[in-house]
Amino acid sequence: MIIAVDGPTASGKGTIAKALAAHFGLPHLDTGLLYRAVGRQVALNGGNPDNPVDALAACGFADDLLADEILRSEAVGGFASRVSVHPAVRRALFDRQRAFALQPGGAVLDGRDIGTVIAPEAQVKLFVTASVAERARRRWLEMTGRGIAADLAAIERDIALRDERDMNRADAPLMAAPGALVLDTTTLGRDAAVAAAIAAVAVHRS
Numbered sequence: 008m009i010i011a012v013d014g015p016t017a018s019g020k021g022t023i024a025k026a027l028a029a030h031f032g033l034p035h036l037d038t039g040l041l042y043r044a045v046g047r048q049v050a051l052n053g054g055n056p057d058n059p060v061d062a063l064a065a066c067g068f069a070d071d072l073l074a075d076e077i078l079r080s081e082a083v084g085g086f087a088s089r090v091s092v093h094p095a096v097r098r099a100l101f102d103r104q105r106a107f108a109l110q111p112g113g114a115v116l117d118g119r120d121i122g123t124v125i126a127p128e129a130q131v132k133l134f135v136t137a138s139v140a141e142r143a144r145r146r147w148l149e150m151t152g153r154g155i156a157a158d159l160a161a162i163e164r165d166i167a168l169r170d171e172r173d174m175n176r177a178d179a180p181l182m183a184a185p186g187a188l189v190l191d192t193t194t195l196g197r198d199a200a201v202a203a204a205i206a207a208v209a210v211h212r213s
């Protein structure tokens with residue numbers, strides 16, 4: 008069974024994808040991490056994330072980079088969003104994601120285009136979303152919880168900008184796949200959101 012979990016940043020899709028993978032005993036791939044690694048590698052190369060040649064050159068990042076905590080930073084997230092608009096970057100990362108989705112027994116992948124491009128045949132497609140204000144609040148809590156100084160208004164602006172870029176790019180824009188179940192987590196706590204997702208997958212399986 009392939010489970011596709013798409014949605015904007017800080018919607019809860021990563022938490023939900025991880026919980027689904029654990030519950031159904033499936034391997035999980037956070038595809039945003041691949042774009043973050045490309046964004047980080049561009050910076051390490053001294054390149055420009057808006058330049059498609061620099062961005063493509065960064066797709067050859069070493070796998071060790073995927074474990075680097077710095078990939079979780081807001082700055083790298085912004086770079087990831089910028090490199091992800093280039094079709095050549097999306098093509099370069101396609102095979103790896105596709106192979107993960109097609110492994111025997113199935114998989115859970117979370118990202119922006121899993122249900123639309125990477126695995127349109129997924130048996131279950133979830134589109135996890137929440138209001139910009141709530142997503143900014145979560146990101147702020149997460150950052151201040153880790154001892155990082157954060158400005159709520161700046162985070163909200165950044166999230167809105169990232170949404171805008173992800174939804175309006177020509178190649179594989181962020182959108183709910185046809186037939187996807189939309190799960191709005193704005194007013195749901197973590198456990199309620201996970202329970203709703205597990206219930207949705209269980210219905211599709213039966």
Ligand code: C5P
Nearest residue numbers: 016038039040042087088091118119120
């Ligand atoms: O999900 P995460 O915030 O880690 O993703 C970082 C960026 O990578 C997103 O803003 C998006 O632009 C890009 N991305 C993408 N397609 C995916 C996953 C992430 O374009 N499947």
